[in-house]
Amino acid sequence: MSKDSNFENMEPESRSTFKPLVDEAGFLVDQDDISCQEITGNSLLILRVTKDSKKNIKAAKDIFNIKLPEPLQMTMRDSSLKCFWVSPDEFWVSLGAQQMLEIEEKSNNLPNGVSITNNSAAYGTLEFTGHKTIELLSRWMSYDLEAALPDGKAVSTTFGQAPVFVYREKKNIFMMVRHSFSHYVAGLIKDSAKRI
Numbered sequence: 001m002s003k004d005s006n007f008e009n010m011e012p013e014s015r016s017t018f019k020p021l022v023d024e025a026g027f028l029v030d031q032d033d034i035s036c037q038e039i040t041g042n043s044l045l046i047l048r049v050t051k052d053s054k055k056n057i058k059a060a061k062d063i064f065n066i067k068l069p070e071p072l073q074m075t076m077r078d079s080s081l082k083c084f085w086v087s088p089d090e091f092w093v094s095l096g097a098q099q100m101l102e103i104e105e106k107s108n109n110l111p112n113g114v115s116i117t118n119n120s121a122a123y124g125t126l127e128f129t130g131h132k133t134i135e136l137l138s139r140w141m142s143y144d145l146e147a148a149l150p151d152g153k154a155v156s157t158t159f160g161q162a163p164v165f166v167y168r169e170k171k172n173i174f175m176m177v178r179h180s181f182s183h184y185v186a187g188l189i190k191d192s193a194k195r196i
Contacts, residue, residue, distance in 0.1 A: 017124020017179050021186045028186055029193040034130035036189055039174070042080070043100045043120040047091040050113035059114045063106045064093060074154045074167055084154040084167065092165070094125075123165075124182055128173045132196050137173065139192045141166075145173065160188050
């Protein structure tokens, strides 16, 4: 891979998307029946692949040591490295700082047609817990989180008018939000939580 690739700036970048909207503990909402906390410290890479599925499978294994997910699914290597299907030729990989350094070392041997872009500074991630999570999110999301978002599924949808990426891991729901929509999304969440 040439030095002018999109992957050359691999220095992990972590910043809060929702600051100063969260409290000192990082919570946007912290109630008995629902909490919403910002998750920080992860990086987000965009993996673009070719039409050659064998080449793509090998690249994902060699670079991330992970299996590419099926449509609308996610795969995990461990709790801090997740791969999300976004489209037939695009996958998102969320990983920690140490894993980011490991990936950088492997980035010089990408197959032709496969690219990785560091998109860490574009999104923030919220984690929702509590039995009222579905009720809160359903006020602004038309996607059926109760029936159509089982553990391990990941989808692009909207929250109000903001595009978001949502996935479920175990009982918790996670939402990735672009920085440019953070105040809008936070406002909807905080206002709706008061009415639950």
